Amino acid sequence: MALTEVSSNRCFGGWQKVFSHESATVGCTMKFGVYLPPQAEENRVPVIYWLSGLTCTEANFIEKSGAQRYAAKHGIILVNPDTSPRGLNIPGDSDSWDFGVGAGFYLNATQEPWKKNYRMYDYITKELIDIVTSNFNIAEGRQSIMGHSMGGHGALIAALKNPSLFKSVSGFAAICNPIACPWGVKAFTGYLGPRETGRWEEWDATELVKRYRGPPLGILIDQGLGDQFLHQLNPKNLIEASRSSMHPAVEYRERDSYNHSYFYIASFIEDHIKFHLDHLI
Amino acid sequence: MALTEVSSNRCFGGWQKVFSHESATVGCTMKFGVYLPPQAEENRVPVIYWLSGLTCTEANFIEKSGAQRYAAKHGIILVNPDTSPRGLNIPGDSDSWDFGVGAGFYLNATQEPWKKNYRMYDYITKELIDIVTSNFNIAEGRQSIMGHSMGGHGALIAALKNPSLFKSVSGFAAICNPIACPWGVKAFTGYLGPRETGRWEEWDATELVKRYRGPPLGILIDQGLGDQFLHQLNPKNLIEASRSSMHPAVEYRERDSYNHSYFYIASFIEDHIKFHLDHLI
Numbered sequence: 001m002a003l004t005e006v007s008s009n010r011c012f013g014g015w016q017k018v019f020s021h022e023s024a025t026v027g028c029t030m031k032f033g034v035y036l037p038p039q040a041e042e043n044r045v046p047v048i049y050w051l052s053g054l055t056c057t058e059a060n061f062i063e064k065s066g067a068q069r070y071a072a073k074h075g076i077i078l079v080n081p082d083t084s085p086r087g088l089n090i091p092g093d094s095d096s097w098d099f100g101v102g103a104g105f106y107l108n109a110t111q112e113p114w115k116k117n118y119r120m121y122d123y124i125t126k127e128l129i130d131i132v133t134s135n136f137n138i139a140e141g142r143q144s145i146m147g148h149s150m151g152g153h154g155a156l157i158a159a160l161k162n163p164s165l166f167k168s169v170s171g172f173a174a175i176c177n178p179i180a181c182p183w184g185v186k187a188f189t190g191y192l193g194p195r196e197t198g199r200w201e202e203w204d205a206t207e208l209v210k211r212y213r214g215p216p217l218g219i220l221i222d223q224g225l226g227d228q229f230l231h232q233l234n235p236k237n238l239i240e241a242s243r244s245s246m247h248p249a250v251e252y253r254e255r256d257s258y259n260h261s262y263f264y265i266a267s268f269i270e271d272h273i274k275f276h277l278d279h280l281i
Numbered sequence: 282m283a284l285t286e287v288s289s290n291r292c293f294g295g296w297q298k299v300f301s302h303e304s305a306t307v308g309c310t311m312k313f314g315v316y317l318p319p320q321a322e323e324n325r326v327p328v329i330y331w332l333s334g335l336t337c338t339e340a341n342f343i344e345k346s347g348a349q350r351y352a353a354k355h356g357i358i359l360v361n362p363d364t365s366p367r368g369l370n371i372p373g374d375s376d377s378w379d380f381g382v383g384a385g386f387y388l389n390a391t392q393e394p395w396k397k398n399y400r401m402y403d404y405i406t407k408e409l410i411d412i413v414t415s416n417f418n419i420a421e422g423r424q425s426i427m428g429h430s431m432g433g434h435g436a437l438i439a440a441l442k443n444p445s446l447f448k449s450v451s452g453f454a455a456i457c458n459p460i461a462c463p464w465g466v467k468a469f470t471g472y473l474g475p476r477e478t479g480r481w482e483e484w485d486a487t488e489l490v491k492r493y494r495g496p497p498l499g500i501l502i503d504q505g506l507g508d509q510f511l512h513q514l515n516p517k518n519l520i521e522a523s524r525s526s527m528h529p530a531v532e533y534r535e536r537d538s539y540n541h542s543y544f545y546i547a548s549f550i551e552d553h554i555k556f557h558l559d560h561l562i
Contacts, residue, residue, distance in 0.1 A: 009544040010507060010536075016544055066347035066547065226291060255291075263290040263297055266347065 003135060006031060012072035013038040016062055021131065025123040027116060028088055032081040032128065033058045034136060035068050039075035046142035046280040047132060048273065049166075050080040051124070051151030051158075054183070055102045058082050061148075064262035070270045074277055079132050081124060083150070085117045098183055099190055105178075106154030107203045109191035118191055121203075125158050125165065144218075144276040146170040148265055149229070153178055156205035156219075156238075163214020168279035170220035170272045172265050173227050176238035177206035183232050206234070209242045209250075218279040219250040222268060224258030251275070284416060287312060293353035294319040297343055302412065306404040308397060309369055313362040313409065314339045315417060316349050320356035327423035327561040328413060329554065330447075331361040332405070332432030332439075335464070336383045339363050342429075345543035351551045355558055360413050362405060364431070366398045379464055380471055386459075387435025388484045390472035399472055402484075406439050406446065425499075425557040427451040429546055430510070434459055437486035437500075437519075444495020449560035451501035451553045453546050454508050457519035458487035464513050487515070490523045490531075499560040500531040503549060505539030532556070 006018040014037040023030040039045050048071075050061050061067070061080045071078050084104030090113050093100035104120035132138060145166045147155035152174020159169035178184025179200045192199040201207040209219075219242070223235045235252065242250045253271075258264040287299040295318040304311040320326050329352075331342050342348070342361045352359050365385030371394050374381035385401035413419060426447045428436035433455020440450035459465025460481045473480040482488040490500075500523070504516045516533065523531045534552075539545040 009540060009542050010505070010538040010548070011544040012548045063345050063543070066350065068544075068547070069347065224291070257291040259290060261290050262344065263292040263349075266349070267291070267293045 003131070011035070012068045014040070014068070014072050016068055018058060018062070023123060023127060025119050025127045026085040028085045030082055030085070030123070031058050032079060033062045034132070035071050035078040036136065037072045037075050037077065040077055040137045043075075044137050044139040045075045045077055046144070047077040047079055047136070047138050048276050049124070049143065049145040049155070050078060051106060051145070051147030051154040052080060052083050053147070053149030053151050054083070055097050056083050057102070060262065064266065065269050066266045067269045067273065070273045074273060076273060076277070077136055077138060079128070081128055084120065088117055090114070090117065099187055103150065103187065105150060105187045105191060106157065107191060110199060111191055111193050114191050120154070121158070124154065125162055142167065142280045144168045144280055146172070146272050146276065147174065148172045149260065150175055150183070152176070153205060157203055157208060159217060159219075160205060160208040160212055163212070163217070166217070168218030168220070168276050170222065170275055172222050172268070172272070173224060173229065173233055173260050174205070174221060174235070175233055176221065177204060177234040179204045179207070180234055180237060181232040206238045206241045209238060210245055212245050216247055218248070218275065219246065220253065220272065220275045221250060222253045222255065222272065224255045224260065224264045226257045226259045229260050284412070292316070293349045295321070295349070295353050297349055299339060299343070304404060304408060306400050306408045307366040309366045311363055311366070311404070312339050313360060314343045315413070316352050316359040317417065318353045318356050318358065321358055321418045324356075325418050325420040326356045326358055327425070327558075328358040328360060328417070328419050329557050330405070330424065330426040330436070331359060332387060332426070332428030332435040333361060333364050334428070334430030334432050335364070336378050337364050338383070341543065345547065346550050347547045348550045348554065351554045355554060357554060357558070358417055358419060360409070362409055365401065369398055371395070371398065380468055384431065384468065386431060386468045386472060387438065388472060391480060392472060392474050395472050401435070402439070405435065406443060423448065423561045425449040425561055427453070427553050427557065428455065429453045430514075430541065431456055431464070433457070434486060438484055438489060440498060440500075441486060441489040441493050444493070444498070447498070449499030449501070449557050451503065451556055453503050453549070453553070454505060454510065454514055454541050455486070455502060455516065456514055457502065458485060458515040460485045460488070461515055461518060462513040487519045487522045490519060491526055493526050497528055499529070499556065500527065501534065501553065501556045502531060503534045503536065503553065505536045505541065505545045507538045507540045510541050
């Protein structure tokens with residue numbers, strides 16, 4: 001799989017790069033960001049994947065999170081993909097900001113006209129991981145995943161559906177129970193069909209956590225209490241659902257006054273990287 | 282002078298805010314960012330002004346520099362204004378990205394049709410400082426200034442033309458000798474008239490540094506050696522010109538491979554804040 005370097009910027013002693021490639025999974029050109037810390041020049045290092053929220057491209061996290069500082073300090077590769085296929089011009093894919101382009105919801109669609117291309121789940125958990133593992137200096141098996149909002153949902157389901165693929169998972173203001181909120185109901189209806197199909201529960205972290213039977217998985221849920229979208233996120237549904245199944249317990253951190261923005265993410269991204277490091281060693 | 286709060290985001294334990302106000306100096310509504318660290322809730326703290334480069338608004342620094350982390354750590358207020366008047370629709374003000382809107386060059390224009398509104402020098406060094414000093418918890422007289430590219434030029438002339446107004450000044454990839462580069466020649470011709478008027482030297486840091494006779498002023502010039510605009514910046518002209526006049530000497534730091542972007546700024550903004558702190562104590 002050939003990668004094309006789109007940009008390369010020196011940053012905190014390493015390199016912030018963006019690559020594009022032709023994706024067989026989603027059927028279009030996809031871009032992703034990679035931060036390569038100085039340590040990766042000589043040694044294999046752990047990787048943390050970042051999944052972004054609604055409307056984002058690969059640029060938001062790169063430009064606004066400030067995560068490179070901590071990745072350089074701790075010797076971690078960061079990889080952040082786009083949030084949907086692009087450039088396909090599927091009818092209706094750009095009618096709203098919370099469905100279609102920029103809003104792939106990290107699942108595999110089953111409905112027309114989405115099911116051929118809107119396969120972000122397979123893209124992230126298979127194709128992207130293969131590309132990253134074979135092109136960069138990754139320490140085998142030492143990978144974790146995190147995300148924001150829709151990307152927090154994506155990170156959670158990627159980890160819960162694939163026991164032992166990731167050492168740990170964390171979410172900033174994650175959509176923890178999409179079948180119980182307007183964003184999730186709209187997306188799942190469009191991509192998966194009506195709830196009666198029984199398919200929704202396969203892509204909902206609060207449902208998946210109840211039946212998780214894999215090895216111990218570190219889970220951190222982080223939530224700002226000034227978040228304007230709190231009614232979409234339902235972190236406590238996930239915490240409650242996890243009580244019977246998760247060992248160790250899901251770690252839940254509330255942040256007084258913080259909202260849904262990248263100012264919130266920037267403030268606590270180091271905490272998350274440290275959380276993952278504890279599981280990646 | 283009434284301030285309107287445009288936005289407010291919790292960030293690193295403090296608040297990143299944007300305010301707007303009617304500016305008497307430039308004759309339009311102006312916006313600026315203020316980061317208020319937790320220390321400023323109870324105590325008066327130093328302030329560092331940031332001046333942005335061509336095409337920027339107040340948003341770029343706020344979203345991309347990551348400076349809030351260090352301002353919170355060290356107890357510093359950060360203030361960053363816009364780069365020009367806006368919304369005036371002066372004929373020609375939006376014809377190019379390096380002149381007019383987004384490109385005020387931090388001087389007072391003398392030519393029509395710019396001289397009434399393009400007075401960013403007075404705006405920064407008088408009106409904005411007055412507003413900030415009277416509205417926020419600033420420790421009197423403890424202020425420094427820094428900037429990027431066109432904003433590095435602005436910071437340098439603001440400090441060199443006003444001995445003792447700022448304790449120190451620093452520039453990232455500053456336009457150090459605008460009368461000797463295409464960006465500066467275009468801007469100065471438009472705003473000040475032809476070079477023969479003798480006005481250009483009043484707004485050029487390399488010229489001003491030769492005649493500086495004020496109290497000791499800390500000056501830090503920071504330059505990435507992979508900067509795609511290095512031919513516009515001429516840091517060594519300033520260093521050379523400063524040899525006869527500056528005590529202590531101008532500090533010059535070169536950064537291997539870094540370019541002109543905010544990835545470069547983010548990598549070294551803490552160094553600059555520490556440099557200013559040494560002068561602000």
